[in-house]
Amino acid sequence: MKKVPFNELQKRMDCFRAQMKVSNPDWKIAVVFSKINLYYFTGTMQEGMLMIPRNDEAVFWVRRSYERAQDESLFPTIKPMQSFRDAAQYMRKLPDTVYLETEIVPLALYQRFQKYFPFQEVKSVDRQISAVRAVKSAYELSLMEQAGSIHKKVLEDRVPEILVEGMSEAELATRIFSIMVEEGHHGVARFGMFDTEIVLGHICFGESSIYPTYFNGPGGNYGMHPAVPLLGSRERKLRKGDLVFIDIGCGVDGYHTDKTMTYMFGTPLPKEVVDTHYKCVEIQNSIAGMLKPDEIPAHIYKTVMNEIDTDFLKNFMGMGNRAVKFLGHGIGLFIDEQPVIAEGFIQPLQEGMAFALEPKKGIESIGMVGVENTFLVTRDGGRCITGDHPGLIPVY
Structure with a gap:
């Protein structure tokens, strides 16, 4: 099985954090849902969400398939969830502003996510991810x-x-x-x-x-x-x-x-x-x-x-x-x-x-x-x- 090298994943995450620091100096957390961006950052294309805090370890929460994610990915922290409720039990309260892929995330998914992870404002992270991927x-x-x-x-x-x-x-x-x-x-x-x-x-x-x-x-x-x-x-x-x-x-x-x-x-x-x-x-x-x-x-x-x-x-x-x-x-x-x-x-x-x-x-x-x-x-x-x-x- 071909896996995206660990140093490749690490470099992508470092570049993303650097991009966010320049474009949005006050950012606290970004959450990624789309399968292509999940693959880019984790090396596997599973259903779930990648939570990227500014000053803490990024976590890939996987609904389906956690087993396949473990097989395919060298991403350091992958955890299983059946729903957002499971992930919310392990997460502290989110910052007031969360960065999401606003070009991709549908309203219903956004509402389900916000139900378990309340926050006040959403900002787009699409341009920053695009710049890193470019x-x-x-x-x-x-x-x-x-x-x-x-x-x-x-x-x-x-x-x-x-x-x-x-x-x-x-x-x-x-x-x-x-x-x-x-x-x-x-x-x-x-x-x-x-x-x-x-x-x-x-x-x-x-x-x-x-x-x-x-x-x-x-x-x-x-x-x-x-x-x-x-x-x-x-x-x-x-x-x-x-x-x-x-x-x-x-x-x-x-x-x-x-x-x-x-x-x-x-x-x-x-x-x-x-x-x-x-x-x-x-x-x-x-x-x-x-x-x-x-x-x-x-x-x-x-x-x-x-x-x-x-x-x-x-x-x-x-x-x-x-x-x-x-x-x-x-x-x-x-x-x-x-x-x-x-x-x-x-x-x-x-x-x-x-x-x-x-x-x-x-x-x-x-x-x-x-x-x-x-x-x-x-x-x-x-x-x-x-x-x-x-x-x-x-x-x-």
Whole structure:
């Protein structure tokens, strides 16, 4: 069984306490409920709560499964509970102000917790945890590099071998999923966006890649059904002349990379489509060159957007009024993490951060062209870990 090393868990807790000391000097206690953050701090993804006092030992109270938590985690203090009542018997009265994941914790859970642990005020700890998670350790980056290697192999080498005229988007999606798991993918693509379900990502033929979707990204897809707008359509079949657009996540031991690859199936696409695609590749490379320590994400966004011709901005990063207001996003335990290459993100970049850069442009009746790869921040600029193929792979 692979376990998150003890020194890794200890370092994360130390970094969190330091972050809280800077951002909220008067903090007394934080309580973590979400499974992803619980995994980050304890190395196991069980149902429970992690109580982090400022000046005392952090305790992971586990409802289910305490036995599995003991098996999987090197976290020093794990205790069982059947309900909050059990934990409350061993805890002193909480401070008046408690820091919680207000972006995640539902009201009913909050009310149950407060019933047994009365306090006066709640403040958010989401930003502080995000800031700590944004800077990856060598251990975390090694897992992302493994995910990137799988991503490269599957999308650049394996997919061209399985594209067959007449196959549906759904059929291609299931083939890709099977291959990815075979290669080492952990089997899920996790997002932090509220109430967002994803199996792999967007697997699209032609116009499907610009179909409207609730997903906060430049692309789209038909999906299986209005009740399940995911994966791919059973009805949309691959035809000669189609642009194939695949935007999917890949992960190893919880840590993700994000990559988009495009293919020309059967016949080449028109020159103006190809030129538009390669302009997006140039934009990706320009952004990557600025992924250096101390650079400001908002400045990168403004610099790049100001250099793009007005005509090119039409349908850039999404069709019509569906264009998103970012060029890339942090990535790790979630595919969509902070910081974001967008306005408003003014904290300097640091080594250890990772970004998915995804400049894309929709073309009516053709689909979404462009590229996406995952990069690590280095002193020499972004280092790509998901392959360097520019896309539009010909499959004739």
